[in-house]
Amino acid sequence: MKKRLTQTLLVAALLTSTHNVFAENLTMNVTTTEVAPAGLQQLIDRHFAIWNNSDAVAREKAFTAVYSTDFFVADYAGLNQGADRVNAAISKVQSQHQGFSFTPAPVEWNHDIARVTWGYGPKDNPYLVRGEDVFTVNAGRLSSARVFLNK
Known part of the structure; x- marks a missing residue:
C-alpha cells in the first residue's frame, strides 16, 4: 500500500x-497585443462616412474602397450581404432616424478583428443610442461587421 x-x-x-x-x-x-495595420483607422472612418452619407449612389461608389465583395452586416434585424443589400439597409436605418449620425470612438484591434464603439443620434444628442461594431478585416478591406446595440 x-x-x-x-x-x-x-x-x-x-x-x-x-x-x-x-x-x-x-x-x-x-502575444496579447498586436499593432493595428496601417490605415485601419482611416478604413473605419470611411465606413462610418458611408453610413452617415444620405446619398445612396455616392455610398455605393465608396463601397469598393472599404468593403470586400462578400462584405456583410449582421445586426438584430438580420444579415445583409453585398453592396445592394447593405446600401438598402443603410437607407432603411437613415429613413427611420432622420438627422441622426454615427459618432465612432477610435478603433481597437486584436488579430484581424477590429472593434469600434459608437454613438448614434441627432446633433444635440449624438450618443442617444450606443453600440459597438466588430469587424473582420481581410486584404485591407472590411469583410464583415457585427452590430451590437447597448440599450
Missing part, C-alpha cells in the same frame, strides 16, 4: 510539473 501511494504521488508530481512547464512555455509564446 505504501509503495502504491508513493508511486501515485510520484506520477502526480511528474504530471503536475510537466503541465506547469507546458503552461509556462505556452504563456511565454502568446
Whole structure:
C-alpha cells in the first residue's frame, strides 16, 4: 500500500510539473497585443462616412474602397450581404432616424478583428443610442461587421 501511494504521488508530481512547464512555455509564446495595420483607422472612418452619407449612389461608389465583395452586416434585424443589400439597409436605418449620425470612438484591434464603439443620434444628442461594431478585416478591406446595440 505504501509503495502504491508513493508511486501515485510520484506520477502526480511528474504530471503536475510537466503541465506547469507546458503552461509556462505556452504563456511565454502568446502575444496579447498586436499593432493595428496601417490605415485601419482611416478604413473605419470611411465606413462610418458611408453610413452617415444620405446619398445612396455616392455610398455605393465608396463601397469598393472599404468593403470586400462578400462584405456583410449582421445586426438584430438580420444579415445583409453585398453592396445592394447593405446600401438598402443603410437607407432603411437613415429613413427611420432622420438627422441622426454615427459618432465612432477610435478603433481597437486584436488579430484581424477590429472593434469600434459608437454613438448614434441627432446633433444635440449624438450618443442617444450606443453600440459597438466588430469587424473582420481581410486584404485591407472590411469583410464583415457585427452590430451590437447597448440599450
